Amino acid sequence: MPNPIVTFYGFKENECVLKPFGNGLINYTGILEYRGHKFILQKINSTIFTDPFLIANNIHLLNIFFKEHFPGYFFVSPVATVQNKEMVYLPDEGYFRLFKFVDGSVTFDTVDNAAIAFEGARQFGMFTKLLSAFNIKKLHITLPDFHNLDLRYKQFEVSLKQGDKDRIKACQPAIEFIKEQKYIVDIFNDIQTNTNFKKRVTHHDTKISNVLFDKNGKGLCVIDLDTVMPGYFISDAGDMLRTYLSPVSEEEKDFSKIQIREDYFQAIVDGYLSEMQDELSNEEKSYFVYAGKFMIYMQAIRFLTDHINNDIYYGAKYEGHNLMRCNNQLVLLKQLLLKEDVLQAKVARYITTAAAIK
Ligand code: GN1
Numbered sequence: 001m002p003n004p005i006v007t008f009y010g011f012k013e014n015e016c017v018l019k020p021f022g023n024g025l026i027n028y029t030g031i032l033e034y035r036g037h038k039f040i041l042q043k044i045n046s047t048i049f050t051d052p053f054l055i056a057n058n059i060h061l062l063n064i065f066f067k068e069h070f071p072g073y074f075f076v077s078p079v080a081t082v083q084n085k086e087m088v089y090l091p092d093e094g095y096f097r098l099f100k101f102v103d104g105s106v107t108f109d110t111v112d113n114a115a116i117a118f119e120g121a122r123q124f125g126m127f128t129k130l131l132s133a134f135n136i137k138k139l140h141i142t143l144p145d146f147h148n149l150d151l152r153y154k155q156f157e158v159s160l161k162q163g164d165k166d167r168i169k170a171c172q173p174a175i176e177f178i179k180e181q182k183y184i185v186d187i188f189n190d191i192q193t194n195t196n197f198k199k200r201v202t203h204h205d206t207k208i209s210n211v212l213f214d215k216n217g218k219g220l221c222v223i224d225l226d227t228v229m230p231g232y233f234i235s236d237a238g239d240m241l242r243t244y245l246s247p248v249s250e251e252e253k254d255f256s257k258i259q260i261r262e263d264y265f266q267a268i269v270d271g272y273l274s275e276m277q278d279e280l281s282n283e284e285k286s287y288f289v290y291a292g293k294f295m296i297y298m299q300a301i302r303f304l305t306d307h308i309n310n311d312i313y314y315g316a317k318y319e320g321h322n323l324m325r326c327n328n329q330l331v332l333l334k335q336l337l338l339k340e341d342v343l344q345a346k347v348a349r350y351i352t353t354a355a356a357i358k
């Protein structure tokens with residue numbers, strides 16, 4: 001991608017080398033080298049984020065808050081252009097931003113030891129906790145209804161009426177299983193009117209690859225702040241459970257490798273609550289396992305809906321890719337359901353009064 005965008009940062013285009021980086025599904029991410037310095041260049045997918053300046057504005061506000069209240073917190077903010085802009089729009093090219101590459105940092109696509117799960121969870125917990133005094137009303141909604149499970153289920157139902165007939169016929173078992181688990185949507189709807197649940201600054205994409213670590217496996221910071229919006233803790237805790245509990249990711253085709261590792265569950269709870277213990281109500285904590293069900297189920301629905309709609313959202317690298325991802329997530333969900341009681345017992349020590357366990 002020869003890119004005139006770099007000239008906005010005062011770089012000489014012919015001295016820049018750009019290579020794709022990471023496994024993000026939505027935005028283009030590249031690593032840019034210029035005169036011995038490394039940067040991350042991202043092009044925002046503006047079909048999905050229809051107003052990327054809202055993202056830039058949110059990140060700007062968070063940066064100001066951290067600088068003022070927690071100057072020691074490591075926050076990766078975009079590099080400003082020569083004209084002091086944090087995002088660049090070029091009519092024929094799109095929306096871009098640049099970050100300094102954090103030297104010595106590493107990322108993981110899967111979690112290979114429980115200490116990494118603890119650290120990842122601690123980082124996301126810290127992010128929300130430090131922002132507890134930030135007024136959530138100031139945040140723009142970059143993706144309306146992003147984690148609205150009720151709406152995701154309705155979109156799935158619409159796809160069953162309007163989507164690809166052959167694909168629908170060929171994935172009946174997945175459709176049936178999702179319908180059978182609809183109680184997960186009902187619980188979400190109850191949460192929305194439950195006064196013991198609070199909306200906080202929520203990351204909404206807490207997969208392990210969104211945490212930067214140092215070479216010794218210590219968490220440095222969280223990245224990918226495009227979906228930071230007001231939300232419930234079940235979004236963040238749930239996506240950690242979805243992506244740290246199993247040794248393999250949503251891309252794994254050999255489902256026999258999908259497992260729920262109990263010690264990793266404990267590490268996520270301990271890591272997240274090491275920061276969030278005093279923030280969450282007892283009732284919220286009692287939904288920790290539900291959080292995993294919520295996010296795995298929603299991700300399965302999103303992948304299946306996309307498969308039925310001919311892969312218009314996530315795209316597909318091979319025929320049936322999104323159906324495979326959906327089935328992978330459904331196996332993960334089934335495994336979680338089998339261990340629900342054992343896992344819930346691991347949260348109990350954090351619940352100080354007799355809150356009902358969900
Ligand atoms: C997308 O693009 P990426 O990989 O950061 C998606 C998340 C999903 C994830 C599944 C805006 O995230 O919600 O959990 O794929 N982001 C958006 O891998 O839809």
Ligand code: MG
Pocket residue numbers: 024205224226
């Ligand atoms: Mg993301």
